[in-house]
Amino acid sequence: TFVVTDNCIKCKYTDCVEVCPVDCFYEGPNFLVIHPDECIDCALCEPECPAQAIFSEDEVPDDMQEFIELNAELAQSWSNITEKKDALPDAEDWDGVENKIKYLER
Template sequence: THVVTEACIRCKYTDCVAVCPVECFHEGPNFLVIDPAACIDCGVCIPECPVEAIVDEKDLPPHQAEYLELNATLAVQWPVITQSREPLPDADDWADRQDKRALLSA
């Protein structure tokens, strides 16, 4: 599966959603996740994300390991998003921030 990682938090640009052929993205208040049961590992979303938040699970950095399970867990709880929309209003201010994990709203 592919995994949305920390860089997405508080940004939610949603460019990824527009290219997904299987509608595997689910939307929370300030983060998107990929449903591992739906993802076909095509990888077309990877270059779409302006903050490079999406990785193949085999490329998941060790310090972001928890995002594998987070995507799976939150995908069940959150609704599907099938169309791109405006990013969060202050997305650009958060794009380069590190250590955003505590800011994830579930």
Template structure:
């Protein structure tokens, strides 16, 4: 099993989760993060670090977020690994309150 970054991360891109990951499974895109399922060791240390509650175990994903299993796997192959905390976008706190953000996933 793996953990999955879901829609709430889009346009927020908080990287608190990256700092605690023992295996560097996070990849960073321009507006979101994803987890590489081939690298994730199912340790769950990232979950409480996410300020927008965007990280779920694969088997507990809300039904409307299941497509993010494939999205994480695909984009992890395209985006670079991120291993250090980076500042979030200036408008991250505003985006944290917005639902239905898939159209802004790059």
């Protein structure tokens, strides 16, 4: 499966949802997650993310391992998103800021 990680938080560009053939992205207030049981590992979303926040599960950086479980958990309660929308207002300012997980809204 593929996993959305830290740099999506407070950016949420949503380019990723446009290319997913199985519509397995789920949306929270300032972050998106991938449902691990629905993702078919097509890899199409990974290069689409302007924030480079999407990784294959086996390539998630060591300091972001918690996002694997977090995607699985939040995908259970968040709503499905299938169409691109505007990024969050300050997305450009937050792109590249490290350790944004403390700002994650559920």
